[in-house]
Amino acid sequence: MQKIIIDQEFWDIFPDVEIAVMTAHDxxxxxxxxxxxxxxxxxxxxxxxxxxxxxxxxxxVVKAWRDAYRKFKTKKGARNAVENLLKRAKNNKGVGNINPVVDVYNSVSLEYAFPIAAEDLDKIVGDVHLTVAKGGESFTPIGEDEVEEALPGEVVYRDDKDIISRCWAWRDSARVADTDETKNLLFYMENIQPDRKDDHIAAANALKTRFHDYLNIDINDLTFLNKDNREFVFAK
Structure with a gap:
Protein backbone atom coordinates (compact mmCIF):
# COMPACT_ATOMS: atom_id res chain seq x y z
CA MET A 1 0.00 0.00 0.00
CA GLN A 2 1.29 3.46 -0.96
CA LYS A 3 0.01 6.77 0.38
CA ILE A 4 0.35 10.50 0.13
CA ILE A 5 0.98 11.69 3.68
CA ILE A 6 1.01 15.37 4.60
CA ASP A 7 3.34 15.83 7.54
CA GLN A 8 2.74 18.00 10.59
CA GLU A 9 5.70 20.19 9.63
CA PHE A 10 3.71 21.34 6.62
CA TRP A 11 0.53 22.03 8.60
CA ASP A 12 2.53 24.09 11.08
CA ILE A 13 3.17 26.55 8.24
CA PHE A 14 0.00 26.19 6.16
CA PRO A 15 -2.95 25.06 8.34
CA ASP A 16 -5.65 26.17 5.89
CA VAL A 17 -4.43 24.52 2.68
CA GLU A 18 -6.55 21.93 0.90
CA ILE A 19 -5.14 19.53 -1.69
CA ALA A 20 -7.19 17.61 -4.25
CA VAL A 21 -5.68 14.20 -5.00
CA MET A 22 -6.74 11.48 -7.44
CA THR A 23 -5.41 8.74 -9.69
CA ALA A 24 -5.99 7.73 -13.31
CA HIS A 25 -5.30 4.23 -14.59
CA ASP A 26 -4.78 2.47 -17.93
CA VAL A 61 -4.06 34.41 -7.20
CA VAL A 62 -0.41 35.22 -7.87
CA LYS A 63 0.01 37.37 -4.76
CA ALA A 64 -1.30 34.54 -2.58
CA TRP A 65 1.35 32.15 -3.87
CA ARG A 66 4.10 34.79 -3.63
CA ASP A 67 3.12 35.37 0.01
CA ALA A 68 3.11 31.63 0.67
CA TYR A 69 6.59 31.22 -0.75
CA ARG A 70 7.89 33.82 1.71
CA LYS A 71 6.98 31.48 4.57
CA PHE A 72 9.61 28.85 3.76
CA LYS A 73 13.07 28.57 2.27
CA THR A 74 13.07 28.60 -1.54
CA LYS A 75 15.62 28.55 -4.29
CA LYS A 76 16.18 32.07 -5.60
CA GLY A 77 13.63 32.94 -8.28
CA ALA A 78 11.33 29.99 -7.57
CA ARG A 79 7.71 30.70 -8.42
CA ASN A 80 4.69 28.47 -8.17
CA ALA A 81 4.03 26.58 -11.39
CA VAL A 82 0.64 28.18 -11.95
CA GLU A 83 2.20 31.65 -11.96
CA ASN A 84 4.45 30.57 -14.82
CA LEU A 85 1.45 29.28 -16.79
CA LEU A 86 -0.57 32.45 -16.19
CA LYS A 87 2.36 34.68 -17.07
CA ARG A 88 2.79 32.95 -20.41
CA ALA A 89 -0.90 33.32 -21.17
CA LYS A 90 -0.90 36.99 -20.14
CA ASN A 91 2.06 37.68 -22.45
CA ASN A 92 0.42 35.87 -25.38
CA LYS A 93 3.10 33.19 -25.22
CA GLY A 94 0.75 30.51 -23.97
CA VAL A 95 1.46 26.87 -23.35
CA GLY A 96 1.46 24.68 -26.46
CA ASN A 97 0.33 21.12 -27.04
CA ILE A 98 2.53 18.44 -25.45
CA ASN A 99 0.63 15.16 -25.17
CA PRO A 100 -3.01 14.28 -24.39
CA VAL A 101 -2.58 13.91 -20.62
CA VAL A 102 -0.51 17.06 -20.18
CA ASP A 103 -2.81 19.05 -22.45
CA VAL A 104 -5.88 18.02 -20.43
CA TYR A 105 -4.47 18.89 -17.01
CA ASN A 106 -2.78 22.06 -18.28
CA SER A 107 -6.12 23.20 -19.66
CA VAL A 108 -7.69 22.84 -16.20
CA SER A 109 -4.75 24.51 -14.48
CA LEU A 110 -4.96 27.49 -16.83
CA GLU A 111 -8.71 27.91 -16.72
CA TYR A 112 -9.04 27.57 -12.94
CA ALA A 113 -5.63 28.96 -11.83
CA PHE A 114 -4.49 26.08 -9.66
CA PRO A 115 -1.20 24.19 -9.95
CA ILE A 116 -1.63 20.55 -10.99
CA ALA A 117 1.10 17.95 -10.70
CA ALA A 118 0.85 14.64 -12.54
CA GLU A 119 3.36 11.97 -11.59
CA ASP A 120 3.92 8.54 -13.09
CA LEU A 121 2.47 6.43 -10.30
CA ASP A 122 4.49 3.36 -11.26
CA LYS A 123 7.79 5.23 -10.77
CA ILE A 124 7.04 6.42 -7.24
CA VAL A 125 9.03 4.60 -4.57
CA GLY A 126 7.12 4.01 -1.33
CA ASP A 127 4.98 6.76 0.15
CA VAL A 128 4.84 10.40 -0.93
CA HIS A 129 5.24 13.03 1.79
CA LEU A 130 4.46 16.72 1.56
CA THR A 131 6.89 17.93 4.16
CA VAL A 132 9.73 20.27 5.08
CA ALA A 133 13.17 19.25 3.84
CA LYS A 134 16.02 18.74 6.25
CA GLY A 135 18.41 19.85 3.50
CA GLY A 136 20.61 17.89 1.13
CA GLU A 137 17.91 15.63 -0.29
CA SER A 138 18.58 15.02 -3.98
CA PHE A 139 16.44 16.20 -6.88
CA THR A 140 16.83 16.00 -10.65
CA PRO A 141 14.50 18.45 -12.43
CA ILE A 142 12.72 17.73 -15.68
CA GLY A 143 14.89 18.59 -18.66
CA GLU A 144 18.17 18.68 -16.75
CA ASP A 145 20.88 16.17 -15.86
CA GLU A 146 22.47 17.98 -12.94
CA VAL A 147 21.39 16.77 -9.51
CA GLU A 148 20.29 19.51 -7.10
CA GLU A 149 19.90 19.43 -3.33
CA ALA A 150 16.93 20.68 -1.35
CA LEU A 151 17.48 23.53 1.09
CA PRO A 152 16.90 23.16 4.83
CA GLY A 153 13.37 24.39 5.51
CA GLU A 154 12.17 24.02 1.91
CA VAL A 155 8.64 22.66 1.41
CA VAL A 156 8.85 19.61 -0.86
CA TYR A 157 7.11 16.51 -2.05
CA ARG A 158 9.35 13.48 -1.63
CA ASP A 159 9.04 9.73 -1.89
CA ASP A 160 11.30 7.12 -0.31
CA LYS A 161 14.00 7.73 -2.93
CA ASP A 162 14.33 11.50 -3.32
CA ILE A 163 12.53 14.80 -3.96
CA ILE A 164 9.75 14.63 -6.55
CA SER A 165 8.76 18.31 -6.42
CA ARG A 166 10.94 21.21 -5.24
CA CYS A 167 9.73 24.40 -3.61
CA TRP A 168 6.31 22.84 -3.07
CA ALA A 169 4.83 23.26 -6.55
CA TRP A 170 7.65 24.80 -8.56
CA ARG A 171 9.49 22.06 -10.48
CA ASP A 172 8.88 18.33 -10.78
CA SER A 173 11.36 15.48 -10.86
CA ALA A 174 12.43 13.91 -14.13
CA ARG A 175 12.32 10.50 -12.45
CA VAL A 176 8.55 10.46 -11.92
CA ALA A 177 7.47 12.76 -14.75
CA ASP A 178 4.60 11.59 -16.91
CA THR A 179 5.65 10.63 -20.44
CA ASP A 180 4.03 9.34 -23.59
CA GLU A 181 4.41 5.83 -22.17
CA THR A 182 2.87 6.54 -18.75
CA LYS A 183 -0.07 4.28 -17.92
CA ASN A 184 -0.98 5.23 -14.34
CA LEU A 185 -0.97 8.71 -12.84
CA LEU A 186 -1.10 10.40 -9.47
CA PHE A 187 -2.46 13.95 -9.44
CA TYR A 188 -2.34 16.60 -6.74
CA MET A 189 -3.69 20.15 -6.91
CA GLU A 190 -3.25 22.66 -4.08
CA ASN A 191 -5.53 25.48 -2.97
CA ILE A 192 -3.98 28.01 -0.59
CA GLN A 193 -6.91 30.48 -0.62
CA PRO A 194 -9.84 29.37 1.58
CA ASP A 195 -12.19 31.74 -0.26
CA ARG A 196 -11.53 29.77 -3.47
CA LYS A 197 -12.82 26.47 -2.11
CA ASP A 198 -15.66 26.30 -4.65
CA ASP A 199 -13.24 27.02 -7.50
CA HIS A 200 -10.98 24.24 -6.23
CA ILE A 201 -13.81 21.72 -6.16
CA ALA A 202 -14.89 22.80 -9.65
CA ALA A 203 -11.35 22.42 -10.99
CA ALA A 204 -10.97 18.93 -9.54
CA ASN A 205 -14.28 17.88 -11.06
CA ALA A 206 -13.32 19.45 -14.38
CA LEU A 207 -10.20 17.29 -14.44
CA LYS A 208 -12.31 14.20 -13.79
CA THR A 209 -14.80 15.18 -16.49
CA ARG A 210 -12.16 15.90 -19.12
CA PHE A 211 -10.39 12.62 -18.47
CA HIS A 212 -13.71 10.86 -19.03
CA ASP A 213 -14.81 12.85 -22.06
CA TYR A 214 -11.47 13.26 -23.83
CA LEU A 215 -9.41 10.24 -22.74
CA ASN A 216 -12.12 7.70 -21.85
CA ILE A 217 -10.71 7.34 -18.32
CA ASP A 218 -12.91 7.20 -15.22
CA ILE A 219 -11.43 8.74 -12.08
CA ASN A 220 -13.24 7.43 -9.01
CA ASP A 221 -11.06 8.35 -6.04
CA LEU A 222 -11.07 12.16 -5.91
CA THR A 223 -10.22 13.14 -2.34
CA PHE A 224 -9.57 16.47 -0.63
CA LEU A 225 -6.80 16.46 1.94
CA ASN A 226 -6.66 18.98 4.77
CA LYS A 227 -5.36 19.19 8.33
CA ASP A 228 -8.14 16.84 9.47
CA ASN A 229 -7.67 14.35 6.62
CA ARG A 230 -3.96 13.97 5.95
CA GLU A 231 -3.52 10.72 4.02
CA PHE A 232 -4.62 9.28 0.69
CA VAL A 233 -3.98 5.72 -0.54
CA PHE A 234 -2.96 5.84 -4.20
CA ALA A 235 -1.84 2.22 -4.68
CA LYS A 236 -2.98 -0.93 -2.87
Whole structure:
Protein backbone atom coordinates (compact mmCIF):
# COMPACT_ATOMS: atom_id res chain seq x y z
CA MET A 1 0.00 0.00 0.00
CA GLN A 2 1.29 3.46 -0.96
CA LYS A 3 0.01 6.77 0.38
CA ILE A 4 0.35 10.50 0.13
CA ILE A 5 0.98 11.69 3.68
CA ILE A 6 1.01 15.37 4.60
CA ASP A 7 3.34 15.83 7.54
CA GLN A 8 2.74 18.00 10.59
CA GLU A 9 5.70 20.19 9.63
CA PHE A 10 3.71 21.34 6.62
CA TRP A 11 0.53 22.03 8.60
CA ASP A 12 2.53 24.09 11.08
CA ILE A 13 3.17 26.55 8.24
CA PHE A 14 0.00 26.19 6.16
CA PRO A 15 -2.95 25.06 8.34
CA ASP A 16 -5.65 26.17 5.89
CA VAL A 17 -4.43 24.52 2.68
CA GLU A 18 -6.55 21.93 0.90
CA ILE A 19 -5.14 19.53 -1.69
CA ALA A 20 -7.19 17.61 -4.25
CA VAL A 21 -5.68 14.20 -5.00
CA MET A 22 -6.74 11.48 -7.44
CA THR A 23 -5.41 8.74 -9.69
CA ALA A 24 -5.99 7.73 -13.31
CA HIS A 25 -5.30 4.23 -14.59
CA ASP A 26 -4.78 2.47 -17.93
CA UNK A 27 -4.14 5.71 -19.76
CA UNK A 28 -3.32 5.71 -23.48
CA UNK A 29 -1.20 8.83 -23.81
CA UNK A 30 -0.98 8.51 -27.58
CA UNK A 31 -4.70 8.72 -28.34
CA UNK A 32 -5.87 12.31 -28.73
CA UNK A 33 -8.86 11.47 -30.95
CA UNK A 34 -11.39 13.03 -28.56
CA UNK A 35 -9.24 15.90 -27.31
CA UNK A 36 -10.55 19.17 -28.83
CA UNK A 37 -8.06 20.70 -31.24
CA UNK A 38 -8.39 24.09 -29.56
CA UNK A 39 -8.31 22.88 -25.94
CA UNK A 40 -5.03 24.51 -24.96
CA UNK A 41 -5.54 27.59 -27.13
CA UNK A 42 -8.90 28.23 -25.44
CA UNK A 43 -7.44 27.62 -21.97
CA UNK A 44 -4.65 30.13 -22.60
CA UNK A 45 -7.27 32.76 -23.42
CA UNK A 46 -9.44 31.93 -20.41
CA UNK A 47 -6.39 32.14 -18.13
CA UNK A 48 -5.97 35.84 -18.85
CA UNK A 49 -8.97 36.63 -16.64
CA UNK A 50 -6.92 35.69 -13.56
CA UNK A 51 -4.12 38.17 -14.28
CA UNK A 52 -5.59 41.41 -15.69
CA UNK A 53 -3.42 43.70 -13.57
CA UNK A 54 0.22 44.75 -13.87
CA UNK A 55 2.56 43.73 -12.45
CA UNK A 56 1.45 40.12 -12.42
CA UNK A 57 2.16 39.93 -8.67
CA UNK A 58 -0.70 42.40 -8.08
CA UNK A 59 -3.28 39.79 -9.04
CA UNK A 60 -4.77 37.95 -6.03
CA VAL A 61 -4.06 34.41 -7.20
CA VAL A 62 -0.41 35.22 -7.87
CA LYS A 63 0.01 37.37 -4.76
CA ALA A 64 -1.30 34.54 -2.58
CA TRP A 65 1.35 32.15 -3.87
CA ARG A 66 4.10 34.79 -3.63
CA ASP A 67 3.12 35.37 0.01
CA ALA A 68 3.11 31.63 0.67
CA TYR A 69 6.59 31.22 -0.75
CA ARG A 70 7.89 33.82 1.71
CA LYS A 71 6.98 31.48 4.57
CA PHE A 72 9.61 28.85 3.76
CA LYS A 73 13.07 28.57 2.27
CA THR A 74 13.07 28.60 -1.54
CA LYS A 75 15.62 28.55 -4.29
CA LYS A 76 16.18 32.07 -5.60
CA GLY A 77 13.63 32.94 -8.28
CA ALA A 78 11.33 29.99 -7.57
CA ARG A 79 7.71 30.70 -8.42
CA ASN A 80 4.69 28.47 -8.17
CA ALA A 81 4.03 26.58 -11.39
CA VAL A 82 0.64 28.18 -11.95
CA GLU A 83 2.20 31.65 -11.96
CA ASN A 84 4.45 30.57 -14.82
CA LEU A 85 1.45 29.28 -16.79
CA LEU A 86 -0.57 32.45 -16.19
CA LYS A 87 2.36 34.68 -17.07
CA ARG A 88 2.79 32.95 -20.41
CA ALA A 89 -0.90 33.32 -21.17
CA LYS A 90 -0.90 36.99 -20.14
CA ASN A 91 2.06 37.68 -22.45
CA ASN A 92 0.42 35.87 -25.38
CA LYS A 93 3.10 33.19 -25.22
CA GLY A 94 0.75 30.51 -23.97
CA VAL A 95 1.46 26.87 -23.35
CA GLY A 96 1.46 24.68 -26.46
CA ASN A 97 0.33 21.12 -27.04
CA ILE A 98 2.53 18.44 -25.45
CA ASN A 99 0.63 15.16 -25.17
CA PRO A 100 -3.01 14.28 -24.39
CA VAL A 101 -2.58 13.91 -20.62
CA VAL A 102 -0.51 17.06 -20.18
CA ASP A 103 -2.81 19.05 -22.45
CA VAL A 104 -5.88 18.02 -20.43
CA TYR A 105 -4.47 18.89 -17.01
CA ASN A 106 -2.78 22.06 -18.28
CA SER A 107 -6.12 23.20 -19.66
CA VAL A 108 -7.69 22.84 -16.20
CA SER A 109 -4.75 24.51 -14.48
CA LEU A 110 -4.96 27.49 -16.83
CA GLU A 111 -8.71 27.91 -16.72
CA TYR A 112 -9.04 27.57 -12.94
CA ALA A 113 -5.63 28.96 -11.83
CA PHE A 114 -4.49 26.08 -9.66
CA PRO A 115 -1.20 24.19 -9.95
CA ILE A 116 -1.63 20.55 -10.99
CA ALA A 117 1.10 17.95 -10.70
CA ALA A 118 0.85 14.64 -12.54
CA GLU A 119 3.36 11.97 -11.59
CA ASP A 120 3.92 8.54 -13.09
CA LEU A 121 2.47 6.43 -10.30
CA ASP A 122 4.49 3.36 -11.26
CA LYS A 123 7.79 5.23 -10.77
CA ILE A 124 7.04 6.42 -7.24
CA VAL A 125 9.03 4.60 -4.57
CA GLY A 126 7.12 4.01 -1.33
CA ASP A 127 4.98 6.76 0.15
CA VAL A 128 4.84 10.40 -0.93
CA HIS A 129 5.24 13.03 1.79
CA LEU A 130 4.46 16.72 1.56
CA THR A 131 6.89 17.93 4.16
CA VAL A 132 9.73 20.27 5.08
CA ALA A 133 13.17 19.25 3.84
CA LYS A 134 16.02 18.74 6.25
CA GLY A 135 18.41 19.85 3.50
CA GLY A 136 20.61 17.89 1.13
CA GLU A 137 17.91 15.63 -0.29
CA SER A 138 18.58 15.02 -3.98
CA PHE A 139 16.44 16.20 -6.88
CA THR A 140 16.83 16.00 -10.65
CA PRO A 141 14.50 18.45 -12.43
CA ILE A 142 12.72 17.73 -15.68
CA GLY A 143 14.89 18.59 -18.66
CA GLU A 144 18.17 18.68 -16.75
CA ASP A 145 20.88 16.17 -15.86
CA GLU A 146 22.47 17.98 -12.94
CA VAL A 147 21.39 16.77 -9.51
CA GLU A 148 20.29 19.51 -7.10
CA GLU A 149 19.90 19.43 -3.33
CA ALA A 150 16.93 20.68 -1.35
CA LEU A 151 17.48 23.53 1.09
CA PRO A 152 16.90 23.16 4.83
CA GLY A 153 13.37 24.39 5.51
CA GLU A 154 12.17 24.02 1.91
CA VAL A 155 8.64 22.66 1.41
CA VAL A 156 8.85 19.61 -0.86
CA TYR A 157 7.11 16.51 -2.05
CA ARG A 158 9.35 13.48 -1.63
CA ASP A 159 9.04 9.73 -1.89
CA ASP A 160 11.30 7.12 -0.31
CA LYS A 161 14.00 7.73 -2.93
CA ASP A 162 14.33 11.50 -3.32
CA ILE A 163 12.53 14.80 -3.96
CA ILE A 164 9.75 14.63 -6.55
CA SER A 165 8.76 18.31 -6.42
CA ARG A 166 10.94 21.21 -5.24
CA CYS A 167 9.73 24.40 -3.61
CA TRP A 168 6.31 22.84 -3.07
CA ALA A 169 4.83 23.26 -6.55
CA TRP A 170 7.65 24.80 -8.56
CA ARG A 171 9.49 22.06 -10.48
CA ASP A 172 8.88 18.33 -10.78
CA SER A 173 11.36 15.48 -10.86
CA ALA A 174 12.43 13.91 -14.13
CA ARG A 175 12.32 10.50 -12.45
CA VAL A 176 8.55 10.46 -11.92
CA ALA A 177 7.47 12.76 -14.75
CA ASP A 178 4.60 11.59 -16.91
CA THR A 179 5.65 10.63 -20.44
CA ASP A 180 4.03 9.34 -23.59
CA GLU A 181 4.41 5.83 -22.17
CA THR A 182 2.87 6.54 -18.75
CA LYS A 183 -0.07 4.28 -17.92
CA ASN A 184 -0.98 5.23 -14.34
CA LEU A 185 -0.97 8.71 -12.84
CA LEU A 186 -1.10 10.40 -9.47
CA PHE A 187 -2.46 13.95 -9.44
CA TYR A 188 -2.34 16.60 -6.74
CA MET A 189 -3.69 20.15 -6.91
CA GLU A 190 -3.25 22.66 -4.08
CA ASN A 191 -5.53 25.48 -2.97
CA ILE A 192 -3.98 28.01 -0.59
CA GLN A 193 -6.91 30.48 -0.62
CA PRO A 194 -9.84 29.37 1.58
CA ASP A 195 -12.19 31.74 -0.26
CA ARG A 196 -11.53 29.77 -3.47
CA LYS A 197 -12.82 26.47 -2.11
CA ASP A 198 -15.66 26.30 -4.65
CA ASP A 199 -13.24 27.02 -7.50
CA HIS A 200 -10.98 24.24 -6.23
CA ILE A 201 -13.81 21.72 -6.16
CA ALA A 202 -14.89 22.80 -9.65
CA ALA A 203 -11.35 22.42 -10.99
CA ALA A 204 -10.97 18.93 -9.54
CA ASN A 205 -14.28 17.88 -11.06
CA ALA A 206 -13.32 19.45 -14.38
CA LEU A 207 -10.20 17.29 -14.44
CA LYS A 208 -12.31 14.20 -13.79
CA THR A 209 -14.80 15.18 -16.49
CA ARG A 210 -12.16 15.90 -19.12
CA PHE A 211 -10.39 12.62 -18.47
CA HIS A 212 -13.71 10.86 -19.03
CA ASP A 213 -14.81 12.85 -22.06
CA TYR A 214 -11.47 13.26 -23.83
CA LEU A 215 -9.41 10.24 -22.74
CA ASN A 216 -12.12 7.70 -21.85
CA ILE A 217 -10.71 7.34 -18.32
CA ASP A 218 -12.91 7.20 -15.22
CA ILE A 219 -11.43 8.74 -12.08
CA ASN A 220 -13.24 7.43 -9.01
CA ASP A 221 -11.06 8.35 -6.04
CA LEU A 222 -11.07 12.16 -5.91
CA THR A 223 -10.22 13.14 -2.34
CA PHE A 224 -9.57 16.47 -0.63
CA LEU A 225 -6.80 16.46 1.94
CA ASN A 226 -6.66 18.98 4.77
CA LYS A 227 -5.36 19.19 8.33
CA ASP A 228 -8.14 16.84 9.47
CA ASN A 229 -7.67 14.35 6.62
CA ARG A 230 -3.96 13.97 5.95
CA GLU A 231 -3.52 10.72 4.02
CA PHE A 232 -4.62 9.28 0.69
CA VAL A 233 -3.98 5.72 -0.54
CA PHE A 234 -2.96 5.84 -4.20
CA ALA A 235 -1.84 2.22 -4.68
CA LYS A 236 -2.98 -0.93 -2.87
Missing amino acids: VDNHNDTNVPDNLIQTANEVAKKWVPDDPISANP
